[in-house]
Amino acid sequence: MKILFVGQKNNHDGYLNDYMSDLLLHGLRGVYGNNVIDHPGSIHLYKNQAKNFDKSRLWGKGITTSNILDDYNLIDRTEILTKIKKKFFDVIIYGSVRRNDDLLDEASKFNNKIIFIDGEDDNYIETKYLTLGLYFKRELKFHHDKVYPISFAIPKNKIIEGSLFNPKFLLSPLIPGRLKTYIYEDELSYYNMYQNSIFSLTYKKAGWDCLRHYEILMNGSIPIFLNIEKCPTFTMWNFPKKIIFDINKKYESVLSFYNPLKIFKKKFLNLQRIGNLFTYKLKNFDIQKYLNNNNELLDYRLNLLDYTKNNLTTENLAKYVTGKLKN
DSSP states (O other): OOEEEEOOOOOSSSOSOOHHHHHHHHHHHHHHGGGEEEESOOGGGBGGGGGGSOGGGSGGGGTTTSSOBOOGGGSOOSSHHHHHHTTOSSEEEETTTTTOOTTHHHHHHTTOOEEEEEOOSSOOOOGGGTTTSEEEETTOOSOBTTEEEOOOOBOGGGSOSSOOSSOSEEEOSOOTTOGGGOOOOSHHHHHHHHHTEEEEEEOOSSSSOOHHHHHHHHTTOEEEETTGGGSOTTSSTTSOHHHHHHHHHHTGGGGGGSOOOHHHHTTTOOHHHHHHTTTOOOTTOOHHHHHHHTTHHHHHHHHHHHHHHHHSBHHHHHHHHHHHHHO
16 A cells, blocks of 8 residues: 655654654554555654654653664655646545645645545544545544544553563652652663553543553553543543553552642542552552562553554554545
8 A cells, every 4th residue: 555644743842753654654664565655754753764754843752752763864755746746646644734734736636535634632623624535633533433542552662571570669750740759761761660660640632542551561550540530431442441441440549648739639539549548658568579469460550561562553553544545
């Protein structure tokens, strides 16, 4: 399949990356190889282009989503407009349509098949695109006859092979929203932190879908996902929400080992949970004894890893999107 992938513009201001767009492009390249032409060229995704951009312009420090593609110069990005007019491409995908819909007039005028990806954190649907092609919305709150759900994914080679048997932490040291815990400057240290944590705290921020949820899973940790039962059905549609909810319900007391943090005390804790917070002490806590008393935790971690490998990779994402076109 020959695909033109129109990504986010390489603007002189703002961030270069867009998670939804970048992860889908990675998956498409994994499935269809160099038949996928990214325009104007997502340089931050290419290993041999790292010297050409300022890493401070990457949201999330570029961890997980930068330097994940090869062969930037082997992609033929010439005569794009001519190819659109001749319907050279089997489909044109707008990876971040609300940020860049360049060449859409030509694409629609010459009856190209078009897919629109709306990866923004809000629930807004740009209806002007619905008659022109297939529309995928990341934070899809309700069923819509002309809109498909879509969510983040993970490059398969980032997923660890198995969980660590001797983790250091009951709950990961990184607390989302607590900036002083954001001490990890590179992928290795960031991933090691999650790999050494039985549980890791996460929750909804601007939107429900968040790359952090997937980074926790791919490193063999179990998400303590606050209020996951309130996540809309069509948001994070293929995430193992029910499995994680059941585990969280059983191990809710994990949060009781820690002092209440404002970031979730105000928003998430009911009276019973607040009372339980003072029942336990982390002092002299024996993590190996805890694992011995809860030996099913290793199985939970391995099962979630298997689910991630089988359902949440970027290649799965790419096949899902192009499969809707075929159907």
